[in-house]
Amino acid sequence: MSAGIKAENVLRHFLTISEHKLEVMKGCFKTGLYLQGVLHDLSKYSPTEFLVGARYYQGDRSPNNAEREEKGYSSSWLHHKGRNKHHYEYWVDYNSVRDVKEKSELTIPVKMPLKYVIEMMMDRIAASKIYNKKDYRDDYPLKYFLRSYKLIPMNEETKRLLYALLKMLSVYGEEKTFRFIRERLLPGGEY
Numbered sequence: 001m002s003a004g005i006k007a008e009n010v011l012r013h014f015l016t017i018s019e020h021k022l023e024v025m026k027g028c029f030k031t032g033l034y035l036q037g038v039l040h041d042l043s044k045y046s047p048t049e050f051l052v053g054a055r056y057y058q059g060d061r062s063p064n065n066a067e068r069e070e071k072g073y074s075s076s077w078l079h080h081k082g083r084n085k086h087h088y089e090y091w092v093d094y095n096s097v098r099d100v101k102e103k104s105e106l107t108i109p110v111k112m113p114l115k116y117v118i119e120m121m122m123d124r125i126a127a128s129k130i131y132n133k134k135d136y137r138d139d140y141p142l143k144y145f146l147r148s149y150k151l152i153p154m155n156e157e158t159k160r161l162l163y164a165l166l167k168m169l170s171v172y173g174e175e176k177t178f179r180f181i182r183e184r185l186l187p188g189g190e191y
Contacts, residue, residue, distance in 0.1 A: 009057040017044045017053065020126050027122035030178040032186055036086070036119045043083045052076035060131055086119035088112060088154040109155040114191055117158055118181055121165050125174075139170035161191050 021041050028037030043049055052075060056063035064074040081089040091110040112120070121141070128140040145166055152159065169177045185191070 005051065005055045006057075010054045012059060013050070013054040013057040013063070016057070016059065016130060017041065017050075020130050023126035023129055024119070024122045027125055027174075027178065028119060030174075031118055031122075031181040033115055033118055033122075036115055037122075040086070040119060040123070041080075041084065043080055046079070048079045049076045062127075085113075085116045086123055088120065088152070088158065091116075091155065091158075092153065109153050109158070111155045112158045114161075114186065114189055117161055117165075117191070118186070121162060121169075124166070125169070138173050142166040142170045157191065 021044070024040045025037035028034065028040065044053065052067055053063045056066035056070075058066060064077040064080075067076060068074040081087045084090060088109065091112050092107050093110050095105055095108045124141040124145065128144060129136045132140055142163075145163065149159070149163070154162075165177065165181070168180065
């Protein structure tokens, strides 16, 4: 066992990420995104991410936050966001029309493909369920999103869509929201 990793945390972390992955998979399957559900977060099982997760495991929040607090960055998160397209941080690119005189941004958030926005939504729902357990309510993912809404460097169209879907979830629940995504939103493939 690597230094600083408790044996019981290896199992606990494995069970937590597996429960999360299963929860995302269920949501993705209900919306018709089968491949997204199967492939979701496979990098969390890689040594780069898994060992950090086991070392900093707490059970009620992301281990990446604890690593970030200790080191000033999270190696696990940097690895994860660069391999998983359902994170808006993956969709940041250089601004090819940057105007130095106007002090425009060096990097810009790019509009995410719809299937990854839906997977991101499922990821947020699953995280809320895992960390809140029996206290979970359908408005939790929206409340979490709104805490940093203005600060998130996410493409504005993507941000508005995610907000609308999380709002819909908070008002109408999973069944109606997932049916809307499956029957109305995904067949067109654009937003």
